[in-house]
Every structure is written in structure tokens, then in C-alpha cells.
Amino acid sequence: MSLKDETQTHQTAGGDVVRKRSKRRRCGAHCKRFWWAYLIAFACVVVLVVCLVIFVGVPNIAQDKLNEAELDIQGVNILNTEPNKFLMEVNSTITTDGSIHADVDAFTGRMYLEDHEPHVAFATLDFPETSADKMQVVNISQEVTVADMDAFVRFNEWFVERETLRLTIEGETKVKPAGLDRKYGVTFKKTLDVKGLNLLKGTEVLVDSAELFLSVDDNNRNFYGEADIPNPSHFTLEVGNVAFHQYIGDEDLGHLFIEDLILYPGSNTVNVSANLNQPRVLALLRTTPDYCKDGIIPFKLLAENVTRDGNDIEYFAKGLAVANQTVDIDIGAIIKNNLGTTIECADEED
The missing domain is CATH 2.60.40 (Immunoglobulin-like)
Structure with missing residues (x-):
């Protein structure tokens, strides 16, 4: 008898013949009887998959x-x-x-x-x-x-x-x-x-525009000029009126002022003015070999305050006071242009 037959025949010890249905027929009968249970199970799986896609998969993909x-x-x-x-x-x-x-x-x-x-x-x-x-x-x-x-x-x-x-x-x-x-x-x-802003490195006081006076004016200033300030960032900053301490080494030699400062990305030409301790600056220029040789003095600027419309802008003031911004100023050339004299090193005059 072939294994593909739908029924199998067995003889008992008493001689009776018993016919048994194959596994395929038994499975088919089971499915016909409990089809509704399989349908519910399939629906549950579909719902679960859809829920996982909607509530887990889509949010994860979106994120x-x-x-x-x-x-x-x-x-x-x-x-x-x-x-x-x-x-x-x-x-x-x-x-x-x-x-x-x-x-x-x-x-x-x-x-x-x-x-x-x-x-x-x-x-x-x-x-x-x-x-x-x-x-x-x-x-x-x-x-x-x-x-x-x-x-x-x-x-x-x-x-x-x-x-x-x-x-x-x-x-x-x-x-x-x-x-x-x-x-x-x-x-x-x-x-x-x-x-x-990288401490505004590369700032330069323009020699040709600089004016140096022997005495202070009504605004208590004795220096006026222009400076080129680079802004390497993408930020435009409406800073306001800035007052800087000016140091040579650790010695405070006056103040530098920039009014209505706005820094645009790139190069910025701004007006500057200052109240310099000129006698001390001249003395340092004459007696310090590193300064008198080429007339260039590295001034260190440190913000003292920032105001706009009469209000203190603390966040800009503290930001600009976080460290010195060093600016090399050709004081020798400015003195020569304005006063018509050249400052020699002290040891060369002796």
C-alpha cells in the first residue's frame, strides 16, 4: 500500500480491520473545525506588526x-x-x-x-x-x-x-x-x-590715520585714529561703547575707547581714541630695546566696561575682559608723522 494513500488499514489481534486517516486528512479536518481560531491568531499578528511599525518603527525612522x-x-x-x-x-x-x-x-x-x-x-x-x-x-x-x-x-x-x-x-x-x-x-x-573671535588677533591701528597730541582735549583724549579689527566668526555683534585698559607689560598706561562698536564678519574699520600716558610711553619706547629698534609696542587691551544707550552690557564686558587682546602699535611711526621727530634708543644717544 502506498504511503500517499489517504487511509491506512490495520488488522487487530481479533481479526478486525481498522482504517486510520492519514496525518494530512486529520490536519485538514482540524483546520476546518478551528479555522476561526487561526483567523483570530493571524489578525492578532497583523495588528501587532502594524502597531510595532506605527508606534515603534515609524518614530525610530523619523528620529x-x-x-x-x-x-x-x-x-x-x-x-x-x-x-x-x-x-x-x-x-x-x-x-x-x-x-x-x-x-x-x-x-x-x-x-x-x-x-x-x-x-x-x-x-x-x-x-x-x-x-x-x-x-x-x-x-x-x-x-x-x-x-x-x-x-x-x-x-x-x-x-x-x-x-x-x-x-x-x-x-x-x-x-x-x-x-x-x-x-x-x-x-x-x-x-x-x-x-x-580668537581674541581679535590681527587687530591693527592704522598708522596713516593716527593723530597724537601733546595735551588732552575736552574729552580727555590725546590720541585719535582708526583700527582694523578682524571678525573671523559668522556673528554680527552690536556691542556698544567699549572702554579698554591699555597695558604695556603689566603697567596700565591709560584707556582706549571705541564708540558704537558693531563687529561684522570679516574686516572692520572702526574709529578709536585714547588717553595715553605719553611721557611713560615715550620712556618705554626709548629704554626698551625690543621697542625702540622698530618703534612698535605691543599694547595689551582688556575691557573695563561696555555700555549701550546708557546701560551696562555685562555679558559683552566680561567676554572682552576674559583675556588680554594684544595689538602691536607702531608708536614710532605715529610720533614721526605727527610730531616730526624720531625717537632713538637711549643707549644710542649716550
Whole structure:
């Protein structure tokens, strides 16, 4: 008898013949009897898979795509500065691979220094609703109130002193993929490498514009001129009126002033004035070999205060006072241009 027969015959000890159904027929009969149970089980599996896709898979995919998106800042303007607030304008783009079509809700982004623990936000920025297009332009203009003054002072100190620093923007938002009615919670977090002011290295007082007087005027100034200040960052900063201490070595020899200072990215030509202790400067120029040979003296500038519209702007003042900004000034050439005399080294006159 073939194994493919649907029934098998067996003879008992008493001689009776018993026919048994094959496994295939028994399975078929079982399925016919309990089809409803299998259908329910299949439906449960389908529902489970769909739920996992909707509640786990889609949010994870959305978060991964948001993580892969690139935030690029083309420019930041800090304007209308006041003691605890300012106008912040940000021009930026968000770039994705364009594989997911979705709308991203507006959200509030917290800004903090990535490399300083704990992560305390110094300000918040309101990002508008965007899409997940391959290239999305995001421009923001809003008045920002300083969320934590200590954190904002620290940001300004790092920004003034360092060549680069890492700034993080983080916020909670929701994403709605195209074709779905549900929104999914995601975290927007981007850490940017931001160029700092690098202590304004390369600042130069322009010799041809400099005017040196033997006595002070009604403003208590005896020096006027122009300076070229480089700003290597993408930030435009409406700083205000800045007063600097001027040091030669460790000796304080007067003040330098810049009125209505606005630093734009790139080169900035600004008006400067000063109250110099001229007799002491001349003495150092004559008696210090490193100075008298070429007439160039390295002045160290350290901010004393910053004001705007009569208000103290503490965060800029402390930022500019974090370290000395060294400026080489050709005092010898300025004296010759203004007074018609050349300062010789003291040992050459003896």
C-alpha cells in the first residue's frame, strides 16, 4: 500500500480491520473545525506588526532621519543689545536626503555650550514649522531674553577667547509623516562647530590715520585714529561703547575707547581714541630695546566696561575682559608723522 494513500488499514489481534486517516486528512479536518481560531491568531499578528511599525518603527525612522539632517548656519546677528535681552537673527538651512516626506512642528530650541557641564541653556530660540524637504531655509528673527546670565557670560567668554567652540541647539518637537494622521514625538539636537573671535588677533591701528597730541582735549583724549579689527566668526555683534585698559607689560598706561562698536564678519574699520600716558610711553619706547629698534609696542587691551544707550552690557564686558587682546602699535611711526621727530634708543644717544 502506498504511503500517499489517504487511509491506512490495520488488522487487530481479533481479526478486525481498522482504517486510520492519514496525518494530512486529520490536519485538514482540524483546520476546518478551528479555522476561526487561526483567523483570530493571524489578525492578532497583523495588528501587532502594524502597531510595532506605527508606534515603534515609524518614530525610530523619523528620529533617525532627523538625526541625519544637517543644520548649517550662514549668519547670526546679535542686535539691539540690552542688559538682559537682545534681538537675534539667524539665517540657516536644514538639509536632508529627501527620502522621507514629513512636516516638523514648530518648537523651542535650547542653546548651550556642548563642552561645559552641566548643560545650562543661556537662551532659547523659536524654530518655525518646517518640512522634510531636501533643502529647507530656516530664517529666524526674535527678541531673546537671557535665560541664565552666568551661562551667557560663559558663552561670550568662550566666544571671545577661542578660535572655535561647540554650540548645541536642542528641543522637543513632533513629526507628521506624509500619508499618516498621527504625529510622533522626536528630539531635535544639533551640535555646531562655531568660529569664535580668537581674541581679535590681527587687530591693527592704522598708522596713516593716527593723530597724537601733546595735551588732552575736552574729552580727555590725546590720541585719535582708526583700527582694523578682524571678525573671523559668522556673528554680527552690536556691542556698544567699549572702554579698554591699555597695558604695556603689566603697567596700565591709560584707556582706549571705541564708540558704537558693531563687529561684522570679516574686516572692520572702526574709529578709536585714547588717553595715553605719553611721557611713560615715550620712556618705554626709548629704554626698551625690543621697542625702540622698530618703534612698535605691543599694547595689551582688556575691557573695563561696555555700555549701550546708557546701560551696562555685562555679558559683552566680561567676554572682552576674559583675556588680554594684544595689538602691536607702531608708536614710532605715529610720533614721526605727527610730531616730526624720531625717537632713538637711549643707549644710542649716550
